[in-house]
Amino acid sequence: MESPVPGLDLDALTAELDEQLGAADADLARHYPGARPGRQPVHTVYVPADRFHAGLARDYGETGLRATEEHQAALLDLLGGDQDLLARVRAKLGSEPVEDLRIDLEDGYGTRADEDEDHDAVRAADQLREAIADGTAPAGTGIRFKSFEAPTRRRGVRTLALFLERLARDGSLPPGFVVTLPKVTAVEQVEALVHAAARLEAALGLGERALSFEIQVETPQSILGPDGTALVARMVHASDGRCTGLHYGTYDYSAYCGIAAAQQSLEHPVADHAKAVMQAAAAGTGVRLSDGSTNVLPVGGPDEVRAAWANHLRLVRRSLERGYYQGWDLHPAQLPTRFAATFAFYREGWAAAAGRLRTYVERRESGVLDEPATARALADFLLRGLDCGALTAAEVNEATGLDTRALEALAHRAAEAGG
Known part of the structure; x- marks a missing residue:
């Protein structure tokens, strides 16, 4: 086409701009590839390794259904009398009660004798293999091992190696399997996990880049570095494309920030600040976000169950409205309100x-x-x-x-x- 400005060669100018911006274009495409394809789970269920067994997802669904039946009137009232929504929740609990599962060998598991953790890591891997073989495993699975901080580094690496060696005996990992790195305080810890993943892949005969991981954001150092920069953004880009998610850790982060126990919550202002930074850091990278958990469990008498359900419904809805489409569940009786809040959000x-x-x-x-x-x-x-x-x-x-x-x-x- 003819140039709209006499004497100005637009093709030549465009070529000059292409050359000037070529490196920036390549960096943008590499660092911000867009949304990760495929389904994102609405939750992640955390269960201590010594309590995990092959039938856990089915058992969680049955327990969730029993809680729904036992406290049906209270739940239906909280749902505004929506019988259709309640029926959808029941159907979900019967067909897919757990979308994503983490076998926990960190805080939910605690510090135990080395021989006990060795045993539980191996046993949990065997049970996961059994669940995968019989078709009862959730679509997403993984483990959380101890952090790469100096005091727990050796134990964390050993547990990770033991579990993977047992799980990947056929030379592959199950689809949707990830590992979770907790209490990250430095970009170098993410780089160290990239290094460890490559070494483990080679030793176990796995395919290159077979091992993906999530970064758990539960320390202020991961949000704000000593130079004032948002280290979580650097962590995402230091993962060499292996990072699939950023998971907010409600209680560790709140405690690190000095929030009193009674006020620790995924809706506290310090949580909202951290999650807003995480959201900006992950945007366009293909790294997904997950909110944390509430430790107010629907157990005890009818009034306690109702109050906990009301709280969970509100918090899940709040997260969804803020663009956090995934969260943690810690108890099977939280599943009814997880799915009720999620289904209501989309149905409405x-x-x-x-x-x-x-x-x-x-x-x-x-x-x-x-x-x-x-x-x-x-x-x-x-x-x-x-x-x-x-x-x-x-x-x-x-x-x-x-x-x-x-x-x-x-x-x-x-x-x-x-x-």
Whole structure:
């Protein structure tokens, strides 16, 4: 095309800009590849290694169902009398009560004799292999081992090696398997795990880059370094593409910040600050976010169960509204409210999201002018609802005119267009 400015060669200028910005373009593509493909679980269930067994997911579902039946009136009241929502929760507890599982050999497990931890690591790996073989393992699995801080480093590495050697005896790791590095205080610890992962892969005959990990953000040092920079952002990019998630650690982080025990919560201002920094650090990298847990458990008498359920419903909804689509669950009786809050979030918002997306795709006029980045968010919202079972493909297709593959393609294109 002819240049709109006489005497200015736009092709030559563009070539000059391409050369000037080529390195920045490559860095952007490398460091910010976009959303990680596939399903993100709505929760991670943590269970101490000595309590894990092959049938744990099924047992958690049965326990969650019993709690639902025993306290049905209270739960139904908390759900505003929504019988359909309650039925969906029951169905989920019967079909997929645990979406993601971490076998814990850190704080939830505690400090034990070396021979005891050795035994529990090996036994838990064998039980996980059994669950995978009989089809009862959750879609996502993994372990949390002790930190790379000096006092626990040797124990953590040994436990990780023992577990992986037992689990990967056929030369591979199960799909969706990750390990969790806790109490990270330095970028160098992430780099050390990258090094350890490569050594373990070679020794165990695993494929290159077979081992992925999550970074648990539970120390102020991971949010704010001594030079004032957000170290969590550097940690993500120091992971050599192995980091799949950032998980917020509610109680360690709060305690490190000097918050009194009674006020420690995933909704405390120090938690919101940390999670906002995590959100910015992870944006565009393909690293997913998970909120932490609440230690207020639905156990005891009817009043105590109701109060704990009301608290959990509110906190899960709060996290979802703030863009944290995953959280921790510590007890099987938390599963009913995890799924109730999650399903309600998507059920309440899906019709409006679908309508706006259809208007955007068909380029209709409306009172809301959505941009490509918002269209991405609309498509992502519907896909998340489909992934967890809150929505059906048929109802989303009818409302949007798009099938799941088209939704995924739209979300990807919108992400590119929106930058």
